[in-house]
């Protein structure tokens with residue numbers, strides 16, 4: 001996978017050289033290129049911003065440096081990624097580079113979006129500072145690439161660089177060969193599959209007793225069925241406490257008889273549509 005990041009703070013992206021993402025790059029699974037937007041300015045002060053039309057606070061990023069940067073990077077996209085948002089790879093998916101624009105006004109970034117991006121071969125990130133980038137830039141490149149405006153959460157950061165670090169890590173760990181154990185993201189909270197609607201429960205390692213606190217007995221025995229049930233119950237409990245919205249949204253076929261029994265213990269019951277919700281009168285945290 002090829003990753004380009006265009007920013008006025010290239011140093012901010014230094015963590016991409018560390019840990020899981022850095023190792024994937026060292027192993028040749030990723031080609032990461034961080035570019036300084038100011039390289040595409042032509043004035044003495046390397047100006048990238050200007051005052052907003054219509055007035056208001058703050059500054060807006062000028063379109064020209066972004067345009068020149070994106071033209072150059074798109075011209076250099078890997079050969080297997082045609083610059084045509086309508087192109088088809090024969091497997092049914094539209095191919096080509098994806099322009100990822102981090103913005104608090106974007107659609108929510110999620111595990112599902114991470115998986116979609118992990119399936120593409122060229123991602124170009126355009127983290128903005130100030131009040132954002134002149135709108136015409138997104139309009140222009142939407143005609144030449146798939147553009148995804150994405151928010152990592154309902155809060156406003158000073159710029160898009162931290163969101164780029166978040167999104168790249170979520171995407172890269174899904175690439176084949178990046179995680180040591182091929183199974184290790186199957187059970188992630190939010191991954192598709194059997195645990196799709198549950199947060200992960202607690203985990204333990206040695207020693208079996210630490211400061212008088214014991215590891216739950218069931219985990220020390222070798223009964224796989226009991227361990228699986230214990231993990232599932234704790235995942236249900238944690239989800240009910242931290243993200244009741246996920247439990248409420250889960251389709252009825254998500255729940256096996258053991259889940260239903262435990263949800264009842266937690267004070268949840270199924271409604272007319274088969275989905276679970278807290279029993280009226282039950283205290284919801």
Ligand code: ADE
Nearest residue numbers: 102103104151152157163
């Ligand atoms: N830029 C500033 N805040 C952001 C957010 N929450 N998500 C993505 N980009 C941002």
